[in-house]
Amino acid sequence: xxxxxxxxxxxxxxxxxxxxxxxxxxxxxxxxxxxxxxxxxxxxxxxxxxxxxxxxxxxxxxxxxxxxxxxxxxxxxxxxxxxxxxxxxxxxxxxxxxxxxxxxxxxxxxxxxxxxxxxxxxxxxxxxxxxxxxxxxxxxxxxxxxxx
Amino acid sequence: xxxxxxxxxxxxxxxxxxxxxxxxxxxxxxxxxxxxxxxxxxxxxxxxxxxxxxxxxxxxxxxxxxxxxxxxxxxxxxxxxxxxxxxxxxxxxxxxxxxxxxxxxxxxxxxxxxxxxxxxxxxxxxxxxxxxxxxxxxxxxxxxxxxxxxxxxxxxxxxxxxxxxxxxxxxxxxxxxxxxxxxxxxxxxxxxxxxxxxxxx
Numbered sequence: 001x002x003x004x005x006x007x008x009x010x011x012x013x014x015x016x017x018x019x020x021x022x023x024x025x026x027x028x029x030x031x032x033x034x035x036x037x038x039x040x041x042x043x044x045x046x047x048x049x050x051x052x053x054x055x056x057x058x059x060x061x062x063x064x065x066x067x068x069x070x071x072x073x074x075x076x077x078x079x080x081x082x083x084x085x086x087x088x089x090x091x092x093x094x095x096x097x098x099x100x101x102x103x104x105x106x107x108x109x110x111x112x113x114x115x116x117x118x119x120x121x122x123x124x125x126x127x128x129x130x131x132x133x134x135x136x137x138x139x140x141x142x143x144x145x146x147x148x
Numbered sequence: 149x150x151x152x153x154x155x156x157x158x159x160x161x162x163x164x165x166x167x168x169x170x171x172x173x174x175x176x177x178x179x180x181x182x183x184x185x186x187x188x189x190x191x192x193x194x195x196x197x198x199x200x201x202x203x204x205x206x207x208x209x210x211x212x213x214x215x216x217x218x219x220x221x222x223x224x225x226x227x228x229x230x231x232x233x234x235x236x237x238x239x240x241x242x243x244x245x246x247x248x249x250x251x252x253x254x255x256x257x258x259x260x261x262x263x264x265x266x267x268x269x270x271x272x273x274x275x276x277x278x279x280x281x282x283x284x285x286x287x288x289x290x291x292x293x294x295x296x297x298x299x300x301x302x303x304x305x306x307x308x309x310x311x312x313x314x315x316x317x318x319x320x321x322x323x324x325x326x327x328x329x330x331x332x333x334x335x336x337x338x339x340x341x342x343x344x345x346x347x348x349x
Contacts, residue, residue, distance in 0.1 A: 018287035025288045029270035030194035
């Protein structure tokens, strides 16, 4: 037997031994797993999971419901604020319009007063001319009466 | 495509039970199903445990296997041995399981699977010395590592041969492959085990 043959034989022996140990290991594990006492661990874990699932589901449902209610309330509040703001703006506009109207009236009165005052008052610089006009008018009226 | 591959693909499409033609095994057909369960349950469980490395999953699939076998027991006519028939159901269930797991890609595939080192801890104490035990444990871990790297088909063939100690013809029947394909898979699987053991030295 040469060196490579001997090495191959050794290797085969090792592989055979390893496979035999592997089988023995799987057998031992399998037997132990089959003979282990059956405890309702899975059921308990399943029940716990079920309860946790329900709790989570309820929490999600409650959260979405409260979210929807809050959103609805929020929309209502926003609508109420918008309506109040619109009413306030309308009132302010009406008030402004009435104020402008009354202001316009008072301006007109003022202008009329000014016009009448101006028409009545004669500037000092025109006084001699006015007197002359008065005199001339009087003279003209006298001569007219005399000719009659 | 080879004949063996075709038959395996058609088998992978579901857990179809091998249709049994009329055979000479009237005795087997009359056999009480409970005795079949009692006889073959440890082997089916062992094969599934070695394939999946998950005790709970192996138990579940073993139960499913016998449930399917019970439903189709009247159709079993004994062309193959009950063990081969059951093994075929188990292999199909395992394939279905892996395919479903692959679809559920967000889950970890081996959520409850035992670690290789942990699987290697199982050794019969026997009459060995501590040193021999240690060496055996090392070898078992190396083989588990190699098995972990095998393809699904190679692993199935390897486990049926070296853990269940089935004949090549039985493996061919159970897997739906030809004997030549089984031999090829075994050879490749052994090559990987050998390489793993060589790498350790």
